[in-house]
Amino acid sequence: MSEEKPDLIDVQINGEWHSFPKGTRMIEACRQVGVEVPHYCYHPKLTSPGNCRMCLVEMGMPPRPRPGDDPPEPDEDGHLPISWIPRPAIACANTIAPNMGIRTESEMTEECRKGVMELLLANHPLDCPICDQAGECSLQEFSVEHGNGESRFREQKVKKPKNVDVGPRIRLDDERCIMCSRCIRFTDEIADDPVLGFTDRGSHTVLTVYPGKELANNYSLNTVDICPVGALTSNDFRFQMRVWFMKEVKTIDTNCATGANITVYSREDKIYRITPRQNNDVNSDWMPDSHRLNFHWIESEARLTEPLVKDGDQHRSASWQEALATTADKLAGLEGSEIAVIASARMTNEELLITNRFVKHLEAGHVDTVPRTGEADGYLISADRNPNTLGVKTVLGLDDPGSQLSAIQEGIEQGRIKAVISLQENLIEDAGFSADTLKKLDFLLVSYPLANPTADLADVVLPGAAWAEKSGTMLNITGRLQRLNKAVDGPGLTLEPWEIVRDLIQATGGGNGIYSVNDLFQQLAAEVSEFEGLTWGRIGDLGIPLIETGETIPLLEREKERIAKGLIVG
């Protein structure tokens, strides 16, 4: 990049001089040097209307001499004296200027914050024990830090609509709304579905949906995340769990190849909600509702919790040792060319690496994964609905994943293929295999998190962990290597897929010294050229770009344009 060095401007913040690029917002300048300016309406990914007034700070500029007077003398560092303006300025929408002074801890600033808090709380209901936002509510936090502690308001609070259905996934409480307009700007600027707006005036202002419309777009739940108070709440998470009980795990979404960065909130191995996590190279601050809510199946009744072995027509539960020994027995008499291994593009790179070992160990004649495609939505959802297709190409070495599937089916029909090992895939429902075809097999092994028609036919069924129950790395559509982190323990005797494949290799006579997923990553770094020199720690929470694919994420491209226009901070 041959970017020109941006002009740096000196700004004094709370008595200390710092340099920032020209055009930086005052609030961002403060944030960069660790000075927090409280705010409600400002969001770096949205335009700044400056309507909450919480970020008011005291500002000063060098004095302008009257005609004929001497100009002010700079000190030895070249900074001019600052004359403070008696009127506060909002830090969110104003950019810095040379020799500007900002005071965020002065008496005037504190008075402004106190005043804003008092007015906001005049009509805000004090129902924190009921409200879902309690514990992560900006109003609560700033009330503690900058509020009065006691209300002087003795009159009746304004009554507004409560418990309003604004969309299929969202509930609105107008009494709690503080008119920051973040949700309105989000639906207008990012989701391109401007259905929200304010009606009525003064203290009777209410957030409303346009008559006859509803907030139903696939990004609607992001408004719940950015709502600084409990006005917008998610129907799915409503009253399920208080936020302070939950464990937060940073991981990635596995519903499509974008690999949105997410935080999984769980308590006692039950997932309660998922929220997007900021990554400006992948998903910005957002994620689609369809992906966010696709976690309830993890605790479904259909979860496989122990290995099953087929006795006659019936499955019976077995120990891992027995299931593995049965598998080894059945595979022992077969030629490599009679075995097909079907892996999954939902597996991590580490799992694919050990699957590759397994394939080589069996000398299996056929390997493939199952492709999943849908329509790209032009925002964050990519057409490839597998999270790690690029990993399949890079680590498993398949050039065109999915191209062998019909040949494998044919092979089974003709009796050339006698055993299929299906790892984390549902062949009948997702890969188009017919039950009749699979019945022709001598041996079918299925590992999958859920019971399914393919598992019904299997001779050995192994319970594999779901995405939230395993760790590893994945490559997203732009070639970014990202970490998938285990958020909860799998139910029953579930094992992570890499453990299953490792045990399969050991059961069929191969040895390996792999004890953790980190061991696998080290081998990945040693064996696959793209991963050379990498360590688990270097990938970090935000991932690192690894392979150049030329793919872009449409929502990010639009955001870049708006940053370039100066509309948002980004």
Next chain:
Amino acid sequence: MAIVVKRPKLKLWEQLYLPAIAKGMRVTLGHFFKIVSGKKKVTMQYPEEKWDEHLPEHYRGAPALVTDEQDRERCVACQLCEFICPPRAITIKPEEIPSDDQWAKVEKRPKAFDIDMIRCIYCGLCEEVCPEQAIFLRKDYAITGTSREEMVHDKEKLYEIGGVRVGLVNKWNELK
């Protein structure tokens, strides 16, 4: 530096100890005869005699949920007591009050509220932390059961122990 303790110099009749022993025996026998003759009572004959009337005002017995004068649940399932409980005796499952309910304004109530009385240490933090004045430590102290399951007080049992409490609570206050 070691401190030298000054020992009192005992007189001859003090060194004998016998007068002191006699003095002690007089006190002991005094009590003995008072009790034998029925003039004084020291031991409470529990469980035939109960302690209940003698409990101090501040006695901390079993925690229980209370309803208000109109038989409404005070608890809104905010789970602060579950959070504060040092031995983790409290488990709450919240639920939404259906919108056709008379008290739907409150939106939230406990679906299940369990206190494991084997775990409870009667510290009273749940009562102290409750923002809705819904949980109180009552004077029930004889919590018994023949299995662990029996020792878990469910919502029904908690309301049975708790009874009714009068006084305005925030959530019903239209001004708040």
